[in-house]
Amino acid sequence: MEDKIVLMIIIASCILPLVILGIVFINGKGSSLIAGFNTMSPEKKKEYDTIALCKFMGKIMFALSFSMVFWVLSVAYEMNGLFIIGLVLFVGIVIFAIVNVNTDNRFKNKKLS
Template sequence: MFSIGIVFTILFISLGSILLRGKGIRMLSVYNMLPKSRKATICKEALCQFMGKIFFGFAFGSMLWIIGGAINSPTVIVLGLIIIAFLAIASTIYVLTTNRFNSNK
């Protein structure tokens, strides 16, 4: 579990930093799920920056995996999994149901 946590932490930090710069819109499944008519109205840079911050939250959750493995605490590992699952579900719902990322404001 320790090495998996390190790999995921590095991956999430790397993706988060790419997205914070406004790049990598094609990597986001929440963007790819949208119909073409809705994609045309999305401010891609704002969406990338928001999702970059979410990926740093994912990195925090995976760091909890590392800490939980180091201190042999399944509670901390499960807490990290809960944080990641909550962020994934909440951010997807937020992006799909709000108008925050409209480029024609």
């Protein structure tokens, strides 16, 4: 029983930073925390709509934290199927985010175009 509680606390402690990042990003802030974007030159950063990018990443953070809730539930109810559902969701969300950000210039600043 104690092992279950410890594991649930560990998973929940991984969910909490994602929720906090989601709150920061959804408010259009924290662009320096986005990998790849923070290494761009200031001139290159001006080409992108940072608020739209941050809001998108905020939604992704919330989706990832939601998928991790299935992991907590799988421990609580001892159902491996819930873990698999959460893992498939997690991987699917990550793939979706990578493809969405890197295709079709979705986050290019439309004012400069």
